[in-house]
Amino acid sequence: MAEVAxxxxxxxxxxxxxxxxxxxxxxxxxxxxLLGPTGAGKTTTLRLIAGxxxxxRGNVVIQGRVVTDQVPAERxxxxxxxxxxxxxxxxxxxxxAFPLRxxxxxxxEEVVRRRVQQVAELLHIEQKLGNRATALxxxxxQRVAIGRALVREPAVYLMDEPLSSLDAKLRAELRLELKRxxxxxxxxxxxxTHDQTEAMTMADRIGVMNDGALIQLGTAREIYERxxxxxxxxxxxxxxxxxxxxxxxxxxxMPPEAQTVGLRTEHIRISxxxxxxxxxxxxxxxxxxxxxxxxxxxxxxxxxxLADPAQQLKAGDxxxxxxxxxxxxxxxxNRVGADxxxxxx
Amino acid sequence: xxxxxxENVAKTFGTFAAVKGVNLTVDxxxxxxILGPSGCGKTTTLRMTAGxxLPTSGRILLDGEDVTALPxxxxxxxxxxxxxxxxxxxxxxxxxxxxxxxxxxxxxxxxRSVEETARLLRIDHLLDRRVGGLSGGDRQRVALGRAxxRRPKAFLMDEPLGALDSExxxLMCGELRELHDRIDATTVYITHDQLEAMAMxxxxxxxxxxxxxxxxxPQEIYDRPGTMFVADFIGAPPMSxxxxxxxxxxxxxxxxxxGAAIEMPELFEDRAEGKFAxxxxxENVSFADASPLRGRVIGAEYLGTTQxxxxxxxxxxxxxxxxxxxxxxxxxxxxxALRPDRLSLFDATSGQALHSSLYxxxxxx
Numbered sequence: 001m002a003e004v005a006x007x008x009x010x011x012x013x014x015x016x017x018x019x020x021x022x023x024x025x026x027x028x029x030x031x032x033x034l035l036g037p038t039g040a041g042k043t044t045t046l047r048l049i050a051g052x053x054x055x056x057r058g059n060v061v062i063q064g065r066v067v068t069d070q071v072p073a074e075r076x077x078x079x080x081x082x083x084x085x086x087x088x089x090x091x092x093x094x095x096x097a098f099p100l101r102x103x104x105x106x107x108x109e110e111v112v113r114r115r116v117q118q119v120a121e122l123l124h125i126e127q128k129l130g131n132r133a134t135a136l137x138x139x140x141x142q143r144v145a146i147g148r149a150l151v152r153e154p155a156v157y158l159m160d161e162p163l164s165s166l167d168a169k170l171r172a173e174l175r176l177e178l179k180r181x182x183x184x185x186x187x188x189x190x191x192x193t194h195d196q197t198e199a200m201t202m203a204d205r206i207g208v209m210n211d212g213a214l215i216q217l218g219t220a221r222e223i224y225e226r227x228x229x230x231x232x233x234x235x236x237x238x239x240x241x242x243x244x245x246x247x248x249x250x251x252x253x254m255p256p257e258a259q260t261v262g263l264r265t266e267h268i269r270i271s272x273x274x275x276x277x278x279x280x281x282x283x284x285x286x287x288x289x290x291x292x293x294x295x296x297x298x299x300x301x302x303x304x305x306l307a308d309p310a311q312q313l314k315a316g317d318x319x320x321x322x323x324x325x326x327x328x329x330x331x332x333x334n335r336v337g338a339d340x341x342x343x344x345x
Numbered sequence: 346x347x348x349x350x351x352e353n354v355a356k357t358f359g360t361f362a363a364v365k366g367v368n369l370t371v372d373x374x375x376x377x378x379i380l381g382p383s384g385c386g387k388t389t390t391l392r393m394t395a396g397x398x399l400p401t402s403g404r405i406l407l408d409g410e411d412v413t414a415l416p417x418x419x420x421x422x423x424x425x426x427x428x429x430x431x432x433x434x435x436x437x438x439x440x441x442x443x444x445x446x447x448x449x450x451x452x453x454x455x456x457r458s459v460e461e462t463a464r465l466l467r468i469d470h471l472l473d474r475r476v477g478g479l480s481g482g483d484r485q486r487v488a489l490g491r492a493x494x495r496r497p498k499a500f501l502m503d504e505p506l507g508a509l510d511s512e513x514x515x516l517m518c519g520e521l522r523e524l525h526d527r528i529d530a531t532t533v534y535i536t537h538d539q540l541e542a543m544a545m546x547x548x549x550x551x552x553x554x555x556x557x558x559x560x561x562x563p564q565e566i567y568d569r570p571g572t573m574f575v576a577d578f579i580g581a582p583p584m585s586x587x588x589x590x591x592x593x594x595x596x597x598x599x600x601x602x603x604g605a606a607i608e609m610p611e612l613f614e615d616r617a618e619g620k621f622a623x624x625x626x627x628e629n630v631s632f633a634d635a636s637p638l639r640g641r642v643i644g645a646e647y648l649g650t651t652q653x654x655x656x657x658x659x660x661x662x663x664x665x666x667x668x669x670x671x672x673x674x675x676x677x678x679x680x681x682a683l684r685p686d687r688l689s690l691f692d693a694t695s696g697q698a699l700h701s702s703l704y705x706x707x708x709x710x
Contacts, residue, residue: 038481137384138383167382167383167537168537168538168539168540168581169382169537169539169577169578169583170382172581172582176644194511195511196511197648200646200647200648200649201646201647201648220647220649221647221669224647224649236649237649237650238648238649238650264649264650265650266650266668266669266670286544287543287563287564287567288540288543288544288563289539289543289563289564289567289579289580290567290580290581290626290627290628290666306650309628
């Protein structure tokens, strides 16, 4: 059964349609990530589920009950914000216990203690329980903030870029930890981010949003390998997919309606200039450590692809390009071609 | 253009030593990045260079001149904070020209400098627009314009891209570097984002707890990390470490791990029995059925072109970057092959890299 469902939900702020006819159903124990740029409507979607916003149209359903008209406290959700908001005068323990001690819950202190202990162990902060919240590092504070949501056992956790204020390294660590915790506890999470790595590594399913609409919903592999549009294709992948006018490449295997060809690293083979295929020039090779990006000039267009470590390319080299099963998009940016209809939202 | 030199610069706040004797030289016209986690002292170092903090000890030289005690206004250095702080009631022209108006430059000169700067940043068509209606990228360019219009000797930038979307940040990295090449100004840039550092820097200084751990080109730092801290800070995911308890002799080309003899770069040091860590980057690990180095797969993270597979070995977790087309089953036991010429060996107690043929030719900072 779906833990959370949005049914044709829309929300405008003045003239701006923040969320447009969005339907989404999240299963029990599922980790769904909404991915999109700033202003795509991701946060508004979370706030609609939490009850912090009221939809103009449509319904919010939590555990089979329509909650559209309920206030946030009546909904069984926990919200984790981007900026950890801990009580600075309280210890880590009291910060974690705080949601359980609310008068509405009347939880026995022994039960509170057990729950706090359990969550602290899960988050590896059990040594810090006696510390003041302000005496923690950024990563520890964010773990406490997540922990404060975890001590409750709501139907769904709503997380709004909870890792984005952290160091890249810490972000990578907490990403793995959050996924592990979610698996161990079987919790249901709806998570919002603009970071494709977070989406790809944590999500059971990714929902790609743009301009208030859900463009495609699927596993990371589905979204990456079978995007339904050029927009979705450009949201995932490092380096980003190259979108080249079809006319520039020609070739007889192309679907007739193709206007744009989408080329990722795995679609491009670079050979010596005497091989068949369009000629390109190596513009520069960007060393990013593990990921070395080759920047190619193909006529007036730039292409970026991952360098094959075995291939020694340098700026100025002439090469020829071969393409294997690239993606094709029509005038409107929709995916066309062999399996173009699969993987649609 | 300017050369910036820090000699034994230290800064203490009360009992807290924020910066502990930093030595570094930023060459004329180079793009120098100070990289490190929050609290490592990088911002304090930059603020002392700018003249916003006075060092507790040490000297700061700008083109050979001792500027340690000079206030910021006397240093001819532009400090760029997180870009965005624009004056909303002014248009683009007024925003860019603001620093020159403050210094009472003649009108005609302000006009000429502003227009030249705008052309450099390719925002000359926006000069008479209000900043309120501009896109994020254009706002960023206006903020940059305000910093470069004075043509200072050097730019100091404190995480200018920190507040941006990852995708947009990547774009601005390219633009910043390109701008740097066009105006040829010395730039010191601080960030905690290793990708920004790798993408833009001529040289990187990695800081940790108030000290410089290593200085080198991005490739040097990546390929020949001088300490375990650096190896662990750089790379996404970072270098994996395999624990080894052994003794080592100069000339060794193999190391015994859990009964397996692993080939490595020739060692140039003798070491008594102790704890060491063999460091390997994920792209230098592959699956090899016959390898005696065994481990159990505990997870695979799909990243599109590649996947990151985590394998638990007797000596610790090892991450491998493999093509996504390679089938990996969680729970299966696999053999691991490590690319011999790319392995680093560290003293696990001090964290320092051992000298070997890989480290020949510098790069140890």
